[in-house]
Amino acid sequence: MKLASIHRYPVKSTSGHTVARAEVEPWGLAGDRRFLVVDGDGAMLTARKLPRLLACVPELDGDALVLTGPHAPPLRVLPAAAPRTTVRVWRNDVELTDCGDEPAAWLSSLLDRPARLVWLDDPTRRPVNPDYGRADDRVSLADAYPLLLTTTASLSRLDDWIAETAAERGEEPPAPLDMRRFRPSVVVDGVRTPFDEDSWKRIRIGEVDFRVVKGCDRCVLPTVDPVTHVSGKEPTRTLARHRRWDGKVWFGVNLIPDARGTIAQGDPVTVL
Structure with missing residues (x-):
């Protein structure tokens, strides 16, 4: 098995981009989900309810964040010390730093509603769910865990199931799903059995070891076309037929790194 691709999302719930290599930190890939968009009242905004967020394409340029969108020229944001605000990120209250009025105006124009950009200046603030992690495990602004792993074999099987569902309903066969719908951090190729990752407990990518702490229950976001x-x-309709338990649908597995290190596209992936 090998690492097929690496995906980074500098701003939570916006578009991501692939990178050839990435530094693995205890709380996730370096630069991943350190920024968040909030509304005028300071509440977290996500593409689950605002798919327009996916039109924002953020990339890192050294210490700066560059925002690109269809509505305005690209904006360069350089986070700095500023007043903090408390934002509820799912089950955690997290102290985040406001990035100022210029990115707020840029995002408000994109979303056609008041919005501001906030930054997690200290990634050690937010713990993972203690039911699945250790006391000192941390996560940036990802939903729950530092990394998400998916496999091409599982996506191929899901595509087959979706085609079968369409045929049963007399619908046109759909195009294969874009893996970006599932917002993985790492994608693994060469897995012989679809969904074999469900049984993994520890893996090594390159020279970095990870704990596979739980499967990933999916929200509505994979039903949104990333383009x-x-x-x-889809894919929720078909996942509900084949991958539903505990009242949820499942695709991918969550990882917590056991050490710092660098991973690169093409690295071997070993189940430990």
């Missing part, structure tokens, strides 16, 4: 931002029924 058109239009919502549909």
Whole structure:
């Protein structure tokens, strides 16, 4: 097995981009999900309810964040010391730093509603769910855990199931799903059995070891096309037929790194 691709999302719930190599830190890939968009009242905004967020394409340029979108020229943001605000990030209250009025105006224009950009200046503030992690495990602004792993074999099987669902309903066969719908951190190729990752407990990517702490229960976001931002029924409709338990649908597994290190596209992946 090998590492097929690495994906980084500098701003939570916006578009991501692939990188050839990445530094692994205890709380996730370096530069991953350190920024967040909030509304005028300081509440977290996500593409689950605002798919327009996916039109924002953030990239890192040294210490700066560059925001690109269809509505305005690119904006360069250099985070600095500023007043902090408390934001509820799912089950955690997290102290985040406001990035100022210029990115707020840029994002408000994109979303056609008041919005501000905030930054996690200290990534050690937020613990993972203690039911699945250790007391000192931390996560940036990802939903729950530092990394998400998916496999091409599982996506191929899901595509087959979706085609079967469409045929049963007399619908046109859909195009294969874009893996970006699932917002993985790392994608593994060469897995012989689809969904074999469900049984993994520890893996090594390159020279970095990870704990596989739990499967990933999926929200509505995979039903949003990452290019058109239009919502549909798949893959949730078909996952509910084949991958539903505990009242949820599942695709991918969550990882917690056991050490710092560098991973690169093409690295071997070993189940430990």
